Amino acid sequence: MSNIKTSEDIYNVSKYTDTELYHILDLSNPTDRELEARIYHLIKKYKTMDNESGNKLAQFFEDIYNRFFEVEEDEDAEKESFNDTASNTTLLGNSITNALPSQMEQSQTSASKAVTQMDYSKDYINPLLKQTITRVVSIDSQFRNNKKTTLSTNFSFNLSDTLRDVVAIRMNSIHIPKTWYTVSKSYGSNFFYIKGNSPGVNDGLHDYKIQIDPGNYNQTDLIAAINTSIANLKSSNTNIDFGNTGISYNSNTCIATMTTYVKSIYNETDYYLNFDYFTYPIEGQQTGVYTSIPALLGYNDQKFDLGTVHSVKDLSGTGHPTINIATNGTYLGYADNSDNFFLTANNNYFYVINYNGYKNNNIIKYGDPTFNDNSYNTIKITSSLPTDVSYTRLQLVTDFSAQIQNCIYLYPESCGIQRFYIDFPEHIAYKYSYFNFQLYLNKKTTTNAVNQKTVMVTPNDSKIWVGSRSCFHLDSSVNEISTIRASSEYSKSDFAVGNKVYFTVKCDASGYYHIKNGYRDFSKNDVVINLHKGQYILSDYINEINYAIRAADISNNHIFDPKYDSTQTFTNITGLYINSNSDYNLRMRFYINKKFSIDSYLLDCSSSTYFSTDLSMNYMSYDVSKNTNGICKLNGGKIFDSGSNYKLNNNDILFILKPNTTRNDISFGNYYADPYVVKYTGTTVAGLTATELNNLLNNVVQGFYDPILDDYPLSSVVIRHNITYTGYTYVQWSIDLSGVKTILNCDNYKIFFSDESTDNPPEISNTWSSYLYLDASYNLADYAVKYSNVFDVSYTDILNNNKIYKNLLKIKAGVNDTITLQAGDNGIIDVNGGNANDWVITIPPGTYSVNKLIDQMNKTFNSNTHWNGSYIYTKNNHVYFRINSGKVFNTDDYKLVFYDPYSFVKCFVGSSSVRNTSWDSTIGWILGYRELTEYILSAKYITPDVNNSNISYYGDTLSVYTYNTKTNVATLTGDTTVSVNLFNYFMIVLDDYTQNHLNDGLVTITPAENNSVTSYYVNKTTTVCDPITGKKVFTGTTMPGNNKNTEKQVYAANQKLGAQTQTAKIYSPGPFVQDIFALLPLNTSNLTPGSVYIDNGSGLSKQSRLYFGPVNISRMTIKLINDRGDVVDLNGSDWSCSLECDQLYQQKSL
Structure with missing residues (x-):
């Protein structure tokens, strides 16, 4: 069934071959009669269930019927034909009661010619002489032919003596060993699936089977067996996190609850990086105009495998393989013996380390202080070659490749070292080759985590690993997998x-x-x-x-x-x-x-009668800083205090600061600047005290304005005075010039x-x-x-x-604006042909330089959850593209599947003793999951109970259901109790290859029919299919020459069409069988497995078959079927029964 790819395909009959459909029907080279009977039986069985899954399966088998059997074009003829079949044949057991009178009447009419009333005559010894004899027929399965290819409960046999003139047969006794299993060995009965339901994992390769051994189980043992199977599933699929997945059983309610958790992680090594629009960098290098993102960045390849490390593409020689040896994993049979490379204990190894590369929105790289705390596995690959010996490149590459493939922590079928030759003239490395280290981690033997990164670390050795003179020509001793180095230097500007x-x-x-x-x-x-x-x-x-x-x-x-x-x-x-x-x-x-401090100035008080005389500060061209050793504070002499007689005249010069031209060791930049002449420009004031004079002087000095520099350079100069008393009152004046600050800005x-x-x-x-x-x-x-x-x-x-940029790229929307991470591994590839798991970034339209493009790409990565942790950077004139991405499948990407007509069907060539199961014989049915065959594990199927907010159900079913969106744990209870007693009764089907009796059918209950007769003016040619609802609708008569229908007529016709039930879907419930001979109620409560169920009571003899006239019987086919119409599997055990046969005794004349 190779055409089956998705869950939708499973119910698409066109995806199957005829042979595959025979397998689903559990038939091998059937006759048309057998084929039709089997299809009717399955349609009826699943339609009876009256739920979504049953209807889906019933429709599937209806589609099979329509494929194998031609459907009449005329709808009325089809309806009549089907109804006749349903009423006048025994294909549908419940309808035989309607057909019985007419059939009996016809039989009696025809039998009057062949049947004679039995005569009884008196005798002296016997009061009555009955002219029939009774014989016992023993049927024992151990004496059947072809024991290896036939079931003991379904076989044909020849009688040792032909039974002639038989008029009736009836049951006599039955011996059936209780060896049928709770869980049958029929294919599909002993397992169920956790199947992928989202694009990628719905490819059929990521379905997980939970299987137990066939056999008899009580409720507790059944639950324990399933949990053991789940534990085995977890241990054999360590790359998948199944968490607390398991099943529990409530002995008080007899209800099972399935808890499911699934987490499957894929990272960027499962993807390819693809530049959707590609041109070579040489294009822009020649013209200065670039048309693609990879060209501007310097990438010479359109697609990159993100599970590899590439060497620098500067290795001379083709490196073309001369052999292809897959068994040792080299793939490297090229001739390259030109150089010798010395192998030592210091360079005969390298490491592969996986670690958490993106944590709490922070990027982690090899060598970071937190790297060791975030590393998972460290894998060392060591050459098997003896050290301190020189080897050719071919020898080293072959050996290291073999060691990679022998490592249990790497995938041997996809890992190794390959050498590629570049044969594209536009490529920067045209006619050169390079090494490709394929280092895919084995997810079952290593840690598989979200944001996982892998780095290849080699010794910093120039003989084997790093540099243009080494064996492998690596760019660095630290090479992070999924970091792609551009081959060309990025758009070199002039x-x-x-x-x-x-x-x-x-x-x-x-x-x-x-x-x-x-x-x-x-x-x-x-x-x-x-x-x-x-x-x-x-x-x-x-x-x-x-x-x-x-x-x-x-x-x-x-x-x-x-x-x-x-x-x-x-x-x-x-x-x-x-x-x-x-x-x-x-x-x-x-x-x-540019600062000029007091160092740049000389203090001159010679022009100031006030400072030199009144304040006793007689300084002339005085280098304040030099003479005060940088203190810059000057004191005047002590003078008598004038009390309140201080005076300050208009235009009095206080002092002058002029550029310092006296130093030979330092030349100041204010050499030609105008001096600062500080004078009092206010009106003459008199009668000042020393304190009042001090304040006035500070205001004058600190308010000095330099019109050239538009500043107040003396705003921090301070004048002070000190009064002492030694018989007389003296005052001493001082000036602090350290605050002189002239600034050029x-x-x-x-x-x-x-x-x-x-x-x-x-x-x-x-x-x-x-x-x-x-x-x-x-x-x-x-x-x-x-x-x-x-x-x-x-x-x-x-x-x-x-x-400011050159070498520009103009990005146009929908043309050259996207970069895609393409799914490259089974599990994320969308088998429907879509790109559900491909991650695309789109760069806004505009004109870009390299720096602008890099900035924009990094912004886009940060805003896109699928690219978080990715970034692009430059080093040594090359662009490096570090990719961090992946896909995580959680529980809501899966579904529980208890039955479908694809996964639960298998072809058994040459063995008709092995059967396929049906829905009502599966583990899911036994566990109580009977309303649906599959349950998609998603929060959207939660239906709250209107009366109890603490309870929710799965959709419209009675199964209690929860889904925690934070933990992704789903719980699902059965809609009914766990039942290990599957069968209420058995039936014996006996085909005696005669037509002289009624085709015994089983009368069962059936749902009411709801068929209405369409209006006389409606026929097949005047109805159309509504493309939205898929139902037939009547739009009125529009043919030329016909009268137009009224609106009321159109409405009435559509109401009748809507009320109709398709005839093809009316099937009686219960098992569909014909030639029923006996029904055997089971009372096995006291029987242990292996013991024999025996019944020879009088009730059996009432189950008989009467013939319309004497028949001869020499061959029979017998079946033992269960209450679902399926053949009972006694697992190789034999059973037997006996029949009583009434034959006419023909008295011969003397």
Whole structure:
């Protein structure tokens, strides 16, 4: 039955061959009569159950009937023919009572010619002379022919003597050993399934059979046997988590409850990575325009196996196999003996380690501090070759491949080492080869977990493993499986920096720069940032600029960095950035802070009559910092306190701070700056006390305004006085100049970009404008105001509106915008031809550079649950794609199946003694699951009890059902009790190959018929099938020449059609049999298995067969069937019965 792929196919008759359908019917080369009788029997049996599963099975067998037997085209003729069959034949046992009078009448009419009334004559010895004799016929199955191919309860036999002129036979005795089983050995009777129900696991390869031995069981033993089978199932399928799956039995209610938990995990090694739209990177490298994601990223292959590790694709030689030896697993019979590789105890092994690679939204990699705590299994693969010996590449590859295949923790049929030759001219590695390490973990012998990652770790050895001179040419000693390295460097941009590229931060504040010999003196307040010559990709180009800024910052007393940190690569603020938040334009940020402290100034009080005389602070061009060793606090002499007679005149000069030009060791950048002349500009005040004067002086000094720098440089200078009393009152004045702070900031600078290189490409005259679209200069003061509402005003921002990237990819929706993880292993492949377990990411349309594309892909991974933990990054100019994904099947992806016409049927060639089961003989039926043949384990089938909120049922059944969506545990109770006594009575079917008696049928109960006669104006040609409901509807007569039907007529016709029951579905309940000879009620409560049930009571003799006239019997077929119409299986034991036969005694004349 290879065409059966899904549960839907199981009930599709067209998916079966005729031979397969015979097997389902449990027939072998049947006659049409046998075939029709068997199909009717099964239709009737399942229709009688009057539930969803029974109806489904009944419809299945109806479809089989329609396939084997031609259906009349004319509906009325079909109906009449079927009804005649149902009424006038014995195919349906309940209808024989209706047919009996007419048949008897016909029989009596025809029998009058063949049957003579028996005569009795008196005799002197016997008062009556009866002209019949009675003979006993013994039927014993042990004497049947073909014991190996026939059941003891269904066989044909020849009589030792022909019974002539037989007019009646009747039962005499019965001997049946109680050897039929509670659980039959008929195929399908002793097992049930947990079957996959979701795409992937519904392929028939991921169904789990729970099977017990046939035999007799009581309720407790049956439950125990099933639990033992479940335990065996768990131990033999360690790759599947069955949790607390099991069955329990309530001895008080006699109800069984099935608890089910299933968890099956697949990870990314069961998938393929596929770039749905593919072009080679060489396309964009030649034109600068890319049309596919893999081309921009540097991938030269469209599809990748995620259970492998690839070496670098730079191995010379074809590596073509010259042999293909699957038995030792090498697949590597190529000639490569050119190099010798020295094997030692330090390089003759490698490790395969699986671990949790994504935990609590954090990515874990080999070498991380938490790696050991999250690792599961460490597998060591060691070469079997002697060490300290040189080997050829072929020898090493062959041996390591063999060791991989011999490892019980890896799948031998799919693991090993292969060498592939690249024969695609567009490929970057054209005419080179590479090694492919296939390292699929055996899920039954290793930990199988969600977010599981696997890494291959080799010694960091250049002879065997790592580098272009090694045997295997690996890129690194740590190679994570499912991390795919691009073969080509990713879209190399033409950011070539020449030999004289720089930019200058120039101070334009008056007095803070000067011209020397006609040239600007850069040694003071200007800063030059020089770039190193080189070839850069975009990110490295920006980094080079920031490295240069960092170096200039360190050389200029951290002019660009307010929070210098020696551990940081770049400054905290100043730098150039590719702004991903503004569509990849350039953002420049400048923080400038050039400080001039008191060191840069001289104090001159010579022009101040007030400070030099009144305050006794007579300093002339005094280097405060140097002379006070950095304390910068000066004291005046002690003078008599003037009491309240201090005076301050308008325009009194207090003191002057002028640039310090006296030092030879240090040159300050304020050399040409204007001095600070501090004077009192207010109105003349008199009558001040020393304290009042002190306050006024501080206000004047601290309020000094520098119009050049737009600042208050003396705001932290403090003047104090101290009064002493030694007979007289003295006062001493002091000034603290440590707070002098003159600052040059962004408002005082301009930026000039220069490229004076002599080795630029011909088309590039200025790299600043060509690459970054920068102007020649920028006045930073303009931008502090421009972006004051957007950015922090403590530094200056400049935004460039041009997008900064080259080698672009334009992604179009529905064309080149998707990447797919394709299911690659049985269990996740959708056998319906769909892609239910394929995970697709879609990149939004737009124009992308490599960096922008990588950022967008990582954002997409983080927002897609199927890709969480995946990310893409760059290393050594190559893109690396780390994939973390998979599929987890839980309990709600499975169903309990107690019967279907596919899994519970098997062909037994050459052995008719082995039978297939029917639904009512399965374990599920015995356990009490009788309303449905299968139960999909899903929360959506929960139906709450309207009267008790604590109870819920499975759909419309009486089975109590729960499903915990947090734990994925389902519980299902039987809808009836566990019953180990299956049969209420047996029947003997006796075919004597004569037609001179009634075809004895069994009269049983039947549901009421509901057939209404269609209206006279409705026929088959005027009804159509409603495509939604699938039912026939009448739309009215529309044929030319016919009268139109009224709305009432159409309505009435449709009501009758809706009320009709299809004739083909009316079957009497109970077993369908013919030639019934006797019914044997069973009373086996006191019988132990193996004992013999004997009955020879008078009740048996009442079960007889009368013939219409004398017949001759020489051959018979006898069957012992149960109350379901199935042949009883006594499991090889023999049984016997005896019949009494009445024969006419023909007196011969003397």
